[in-house]
Amino acid sequence: MPDSKFTIVHTDSQTQARIGKLRTAHGVINTPIFMPVGTRGTVKTCSPHDLVQIGAEIILGNTYHLYLRPGHRVVEQAGGLHKFTAWKKPMLTDSGGFQVFSLGPLRTIAEEGVEFRSEIDGSKHFISPERSIEIQNALGADIIMIFDECPPLPSDYSYLKQSMEMTLRWAERCKKAHRNRNQQLFGIVQGGMEKSLRKISVERTAEIGFPGYAIGGLSVGEEKPLMYETLAYTAPLLPKDSPHYLMGVGTPEDLVYGVSCGVDMFDCVMPTRNARNGSLFTTLGTIKMRNAKYKTDFTPLDPNCICHTCQNFTRAYLRHLHLENEILAHRLLTLHNLHFYLSLMRGIRRAIGEGTFSRLMADIGALVQLGQDQEKKETASGNTITEGRDSRNLASKLSQDTSNRKRRRERI
């Protein structure tokens, strides 16, 4: 099994949650972590400077999109995705599997790989496990993923089994094809909602051996209780000492639940996409920006939030910009939603460190607030990555949590 670059700093006594540090070629990330999605070489609307300002530690790039445009050879010629996009911190690329399989009638799956037509110009392409790794090697992200099949829902047991077994064979081929020692190749566990298949998938993927393991094929349309059940079953089976990555999930509640099951890494387009659609996460609940009641509401989007958007602009102004489809709206609202997610993860890490995670699990607002307190503390001390067990300010934090909850009740 390859050397792990992952260190678990502390494990929660009442859940599977843990805080850890993952070393990559572009720095250390603190887990549990949320990774903003930068599909086409940019987290939509955000510059690298913006992302650093809100505390992003690692972002995603999409192999499928970057392969089609501008092309992985262009990115390689630029010196890799970091140089191309001017993002200097860690980066992860998916394998293109999920996107390719989402093409439906435009693609044909075979043991060798997947043939598909570009949605841009109809041109024919072929991606195999080897080809995916070759592209990801050229892109040069710190963490790369095996090429897997993400089976559609509903799929019957036999299809799920065959697909999961092909993904295992593809995992071996990816590992064999992978050359760049600066990039950590993660395995992906499949098996639909079938526990027996998930178990086999975990065991055999772990036998192949990867420095990290992802759970794929969740949040693809199944009912939430079934997703939670499968997650709660699968995550604890993963090799304990390796980072666990839940792909494409999810809501703030999903993140908290995932952490409680032992998940360390998450990515999702929800905070960025919802922002552009005018749906905002706040400590007071979700806000739909176009609601007429905000027309003359000159208070901040989230009165408890310390992000640039909430510190400088009112709901009335943001609503106006959103209704006019102004680019500034998309950026300011994206920054807020991402800041909310990153604060949530920061709060989760602190709560785990302080032993309050299981108590605070049901209170997203309190966790976000805790994350922001931590952010203020780190900003004041000029330190952006001190995390861990720290109960010095617990009393004041708890009193603030109480007053926040009170405020929340008053507003909803």
Place this chain on the structure above:
Amino acid sequence: MPDSKFTIVHTDSQTQARIGKLRTAHGVINTPIFMPVGTRGTVKTCSPHDLVQIGAEIILGNTYHLYLRPGHRVVEQAGGLHKFTAWKKPMLTDSGGFQVFSLGPLRTIAEEGVEFRSEIDGSKHFISPERSIEIQNALGADIIMIFDECPPLPSDYSYLKQSMEMTLRWAERCKKAHRNRNQQLFGIVQGGMEKSLRKISVERTAEIGFPGYAIGGLSVGEEKPLMYETLAYTAPLLPKDSPHYLMGVGTPEDLVYGVSCGVDMFDCVMPTRNARNGSLFTTLGTIKMRNAKYKTDFTPLDPNCICHTCQNFTRAYLRHLHLENEILAHRLLTLHNLHFYLSLMRGIRRAIGEGTFSRLMADIGALVQLGQDQEKKETASGNTITEGRDSRNLASKLSQDTSNRKRRRERI
């Protein structure tokens, strides 16, 4: 005649160009100046923070658009346009005249005012001179404009004369209706390309008396030599001690020419709109971002530029973002184009102060470079508004100008 808040610091010996300072309720602006256009309460893609970073001193808002959405009463309730948009520096609103007259068949002009249908929902509206001032008083910009008629091209002499005379009567009505002493109301000179009408318009507008005078009705489709001829005739007729504002103009060359005629203030959507269309102003000439030759061009957009975009990103990346229609492209390219315009004006101010303006007039690139040298100097000294006669670094500047011109020749 009202007290002028305008001080001329220095007048060029060889042209009509001058540098000055205009005091407003939200601070002093240095002229000649370019004012980025913030039609709907935002300079498209830019936050106030962005604008301050690139050195914008004053921005525009459009009365017509803000009246329709979100409505001037909403803005007034917010505490005015400054509070609503979080822009703390000076601001100017146009009167809505130009937009209303551009509606063509959707509007009816009468002595009393203009009736028009909203392009948004077809609702009926009426704007008179008094109504325009009422709206602008509610918006609360530092400089506001009289409600004028901007006659279409071509118009015959008799229409131009009638229209110009109506604008004079409207100017008087505006002055009478204006109540807020914190806002400076500027007059607007019309008269098409007819010199005799321009002369009468200037004289009678000056008789009414305003703290500043604008030249309207230029750059509305006429040939450039005719525009320049009318400008060169009209601008020197304006009261010398007042600020002169050339509305809706123009290219970098137009700005330099306007300054040489004695214009102090400019606004135009060109830098912002062109940026969104992928057309960039650089010291090496105009760049069309979608050109295939930039696909693997990993050099900055403008190697001589010190803006955030040029300091951090390559042509290849910006081209990729632009082709993908990514919001980040629009913002980064807008910031560059605006920085180019603001550097040009900074360079013009410095050249006037140093007595080199007439010699450098033909060399936009050299003026931009001079503006950037000044920006670096001010950033280094922590001072953002020191302008004036300063020939200490003339020798080093001149040698740099030469080397820039040389570089430019090599690249084009």
